[in-house]
Amino acid sequence: MHPVPPRHSSRSLKMMAIVQRLQQIMVNENLTPAELVGCAEIVRDNYGRMYEIANTKIEAFTPAKGPTTPPPSRP
Secondary structure, three states: OOOOOOOOOHHHHHHHHHHHHHHHHHHHHOOOHHHHHHHHHHHHHHHHHHHHHHHHHHHHOOOOOOOOOOOOOOO
16 A cells, blocks of 8 residues: 655645634734734834844943054153
């Protein structure tokens, strides 16, 4: 007996599950597609801001470097 090939790839199954969940949220929360997209944009922007804040904290603790050229000598 030959094995049956899968009908959908795992990637497409994950995407279908995400779409189904988003549709459930739209129905349960009475959201329009435009409102759902607006919420997604807000989440994306906030994620970007949090990423920037996290990176500046890492940079804030790096030791300061001194001048690259020696100071001018006094006559």
